[in-house]
Amino acid sequence: MNRNDIAPNDRGLSGTNAVEVRGIVKHYGETKALDGVDLTVRQGTVLGVLGPNGAGKTTLVRILSTLIKPDAGTAFVGGYDVLRQPKQLRRTIGLTGQYASVDELLSGYENLYLIGRLLDLPAKQAKARATELLERFSLTDAAKRPAKTYSGGMRRRLDLAASMIGNPKVLYLDEPTTGLDPRTRNEVWDEVQRMVSEGATVLLTTQYMEEAEQLADALTVIDKGKVIASGGVAELKAQVGGRTLQVRPVHPAELPEMARCLHETGLTGATFSADTGLLSVQLTDDEQLTAVIGVLGSRGFGIAGIDTKLPSLDEVFLTITGKSGPTDAVPTLEKEAVA
Amino acid sequence: MSAATLSPATVKPAPLNADDVRIGPRATLRHIGALTRRNLMRIKADPESMLDAVLVPIIFTVLFIYVFGGAMFPTRAQYIQYMVPGLLGTTGLNLAMAVGTGLNSDFQTGVMDRFRTLPIGRSAVLLSKMAAEMLRALVSFTILITFAMIIGLEIKTDVLHLLAAVGLSLMFGMSIVWISMLLGMSLSSPQAVQGVSMLVIMPLQFGSSIFAPTGTMPGWLQTFTEYNPLSALADACRGLINGEAFSHSVLIVVIWSVAITAVTAPLAVARFRKRT
Numbered sequence: 196m197n198r199n200d201i202a203p204n205d206r207g208l209s210g211t212n213a214v215e216v217r218g219i220v221k222h223y224g225e226t227k228a229l230d231g232v233d234l235t236v237r238q239g240t241v242l243g244v245l246g247p248n249g250a251g252k253t254t255l256v257r258i259l260s261t262l263i264k265p266d267a268g269t270a271f272v273g274g275y276d277v278l279r280q281p282k283q284l285r286r287t288i289g290l291t292g293q294y295a296s297v298d299e300l301l302s303g304y305e306n307l308y309l310i311g312r313l314l315d316l317p318a319k320q321a322k323a324r325a326t327e328l329l330e331r332f333s334l335t336d337a338a339k340r341p342a343k344t345y346s347g348g349m350r351r352r353l354d355l356a357a358s359m360i361g362n363p364k365v366l367y368l369d370e371p372t373t374g375l376d377p378r379t380r381n382e383v384w385d386e387v388q389r390m391v392s393e394g395a396t397v398l399l400t401t402q403y404m405e406e407a408e409q410l411a412d413a414l415t416v417i418d419k420g421k422v423i424a425s426g427g428v429a430e431l432k433a434q435v436g437g438r439t440l441q442v443r444p445v446h447p448a449e450l451p452e453m454a455r456c457l458h459e460t461g462l463t464g465a466t467f468s469a470d471t472g473l474l475s476v477q478l479t480d481d482e483q484l485t486a487v488i489g490v491l492g493s494r495g496f497g498i499a500g501i502d503t504k505l506p507s508l509d510e511v512f513l514t515i516t517g518k519s520g521p522t523d524a525v526p527t528l529e530k531e532a533v534a
Numbered sequence: 535m536s537a538a539t540l541s542p543a544t545v546k547p548a549p550l551n552a553d554d555v556r557i558g559p560r561a562t563l564r565h566i567g568a569l570t571r572r573n574l575m576r577i578k579a580d581p582e583s584m585l586d587a588v589l590v591p592i593i594f595t596v597l598f599i600y601v602f603g604g605a606m607f608p609t610r611a612q613y614i615q616y617m618v619p620g621l622l623g624t625t626g627l628n629l630a631m632a633v634g635t636g637l638n639s640d641f642q643t644g645v646m647d648r649f650r651t652l653p654i655g656r657s658a659v660l661l662s663k664m665a666a667e668m669l670r671a672l673v674s675f676t677i678l679i680t681f682a683m684i685i686g687l688e689i690k691t692d693v694l695h696l697l698a699a700v701g702l703s704l705m706f707g708m709s710i711v712w713i714s715m716l717l718g719m720s721l722s723s724p725q726a727v728q729g730v731s732m733l734v735i736m737p738l739q740f741g742s743s744i745f746a747p748t749g750t751m752p753g754w755l756q757t758f759t760e761y762n763p764l765s766a767l768a769d770a771c772r773g774l775i776n777g778e779a780f781s782h783s784v785l786i787v788v789i790w791s792v793a794i795t796a797v798t799a800p801l802a803v804a805r806f807r808k809r810t
C-alpha cells in the first residue's frame with residue numbers, strides 16, 4: 196500500500212496498536228541516542244521501557260511527544276504520524292516528562308486550569324477537572340499555593356495531574372515516580388491503572404523494577420539507543436536465567452554435605468548459605484529439578500521444604516544490559532507486530 | 535499493509551503538515567487569552583517584576599530633573615518639557631527587553647515543553663507574551679505621565695496628541711520585542727539575556743537626544759545620535775506633547791519600527807519554530 200494514500204483512520208496502524216515505532220534514529224553528534232528503535236504498544240496496555248542512564252528513553256519519549264524530530268524512521272501514535280500530523284497527535288497524548296514542567300509562579304490550581312483551557316475545555320469544565328485532579332493527587336490543601344513552594348514530590352504529582360487533564364488516549368510517563376515516597380508512589384500507580392482501566396494506553400519509562408512489574412503488561416529494554424530485549428515480564432525472566440531451586444534441609448548442619456553430594460553426581464551450580472539455611476541450585480531445565488531431589492532423597496537427607504524462584508526483574512535487567520554489546524544478536528521475544 | 539514502504543530508508547521528510555488540522559482563529563484567540571492571563575498572574579505572583587515598570591520612570595524623572603536638569607536648561611520646567619517625552623520612548627524599549635528574559639526562563643524551566651505538547655498554535659505563546667508586555671507598558675506610561683504632570687509637565691497640545699505619543703512609543707517598543715525574543719531564544723540563561731539587553735539599551739538610550747540636546751556632543755557621537763531611532767522617537771514625542779513640529783520624526787520612527795519588525799520578526803518566528 197502506498198504510504199501517501201492510506202485512509203485517515205488506519206494510517207500505519209494495525210488497528211490495535213496505539214503506538215508504533217519503526218526504525219527511529221536520533222543522533223546528537225557522535226552520540227547515538229536512538230539507533231534504530233522499533234516498538235509497539237497495544238491499545239489499552241502499559242509498556243514499560245527500561246534501560247540504564249543514557250540509554251535513550253527520554254529521547255524516545257520526546258520524539259513521540261513531537262518535542263524533537265527523529266533523524267530517520269517513523270512513529271505513529273493513535274494513528275497519527277509524529278512528523279506529518281503533530282497537531283492531531285498532540286490532541287491524543289499527555290506527557291509527564293522526566294523533569295517537572297510546571298509554572299513555578301502559578302498555584303497548582305492555576306497550572307491545571309491553564310492547561311485545561313489550552314486543551315479547549317470550557318472554563319467551568321477546566322475548573323472542575325483541575326479541582327478533581329488536585330484531589331486525586333492529594334494536592335487540595337496546597338492548591339492555592341504557588342508551585343515553587345511545593346516539595347519535589349508534590350511538583351511531580353502536579354506534573355502528572357497536568358498530563359491527565361485532557362484524558363489523553365496515550366500517556367507518556369518518563370520516570371513518573373522518581374523521588375516519590377512509597378505511599379505517594381502507590382497513589383500514582385493507582386491513578387495510572389485507573390487511566391488504563393478507562394481505556395488509556397501508557398508508555399512508561401522507569402528505573403524501578405517493582406514499578407515495571409506492577410504496571411507494565413510488556414517490557415522493552417533499550418541500551419545505547421537499541422532495543423536489546425522485549426516481551427512480557429515472565430518471558431524476560433524465563434529468558435534470562437531460568438529458575439533457582441531452593442531447598443531447606445531438616446538439619447542445616449548437613450548443607451555442606453548436600454552441596455558436595457550434588458557436585459559429585461555432576462549437578463553443578465549448587466550453593467548454600469548457613470545464614471538462611473538454604474541450598475540454592477540454578478536450574479536450566481525441569482529434569483534437573485527431579486535429579487536434584489532424587490539425589491538428595493536417595494542419600495537420605497531430610498528435606499523440610501522446597502521452592503523454585505524466578506529471577507528478580509533487577510537481576511534480569513542487570514543480566515540483559517550487562518551482556519549487551521554492539522551485536523545484532525537481539526533476543527527478540529515479541530515476534531508479532533513488525534511484520 | 536506492507537511495512538517495506540515504511541522502512542527508514544524510504545521515509546522522506548513529509549510534505550510539512552500537509553494534512554494536519556488547522557487551529558482556528560477563535561481557538562487561537564482563546565489560547566492567547568489563557569496564556570496572557572497566565573503572564574499577568576505571574577506578575578501578580580511576583581510583584582517585584584513590576585518594579586522596572588513602576589519605579590524606573592519615577593527614578594529617571596527624579597534623577598534627571600533634579601540632579602542634571604538645572605545644569606542643562608535655564609529652568610527646571612523647561613527641562614521637564616524636554617526630557618519627559620523622551621523618557622516615554624525609552625520606557626517602551628526597557629520593557630520590551632524584558633520579554634526575552636521571560637521567554638528564556640520558560641524554555642529553561644520546561645514550561646515551554648508542556649505548551650509544545652498541547653494542541654495550540656505556536657504563535658499563541660509569542661503573542662500572549664507581547665500582549666502582557668503591552669499591558670505592562672501601559673501601566674508604566676500612565677505612571678510616568680501622571681508623575682511628570684504632578685511635578686509640572688504640561689501637555690501643551692491635547693489628549694489625542696498625548697495618546698499618539700504613547701502609541702508611537704508602544705509601536706517602537708513592540709518592534710524591539712522581536713529583538714528581545716531573538717536574544718531570549720539564542721542565549722543560554724535569563725541572566726545572560728538581561729546582561730546583553732542592558733548592553734544594547736544603554737548606548738542607545740544615552741547616545742540619543744533623550745536626556746540632553748545633541749549640540750554639545752563630539753562629532754562622531756552626534757552622528758550616532760542622529761541615526762539613533764530613539765532620538766527620532768524622543769523628538770516625535772516632544773513635538774506631539776509640546777506642540778512643535780513632529781511629522782518628520784514620526785515618519786522616521788514608523789520607518790524604523792517597520793524595518794526592525796520586518797527584519798527581526800521573521801527571524802524570531804523562525805527561531806521559535808526551530809526550537810518548538
Ligand SMILES: Nc1ncnc2c1ncn2[C@@H]1O[C@H](COP(=O)(O)OP(=O)(O)OP(=O)(O)O)[C@@H](O)[C@H]1O
Nearest residue numbers: 223226228246247248249250251252253254255293
Ligand atoms: N540535547 C542533547 N544534546 C546532546 N546529547 C543529548 C541530548 N539529549 C540527549 N543526549 C544524549 O543522548 C543519550 C540518551 O539520552 P536520554 O536522555 O534519552 O537517556 P535516558 O535513557 O533518558 O537516561 P536517564 O535514565 O539518565 O534519564 C545520552 O547519551 C545523552 O547524553
Ligand SMILES: [Mg+2]
Nearest residue numbers: 252253254293
Ligand atoms: Mg531520561
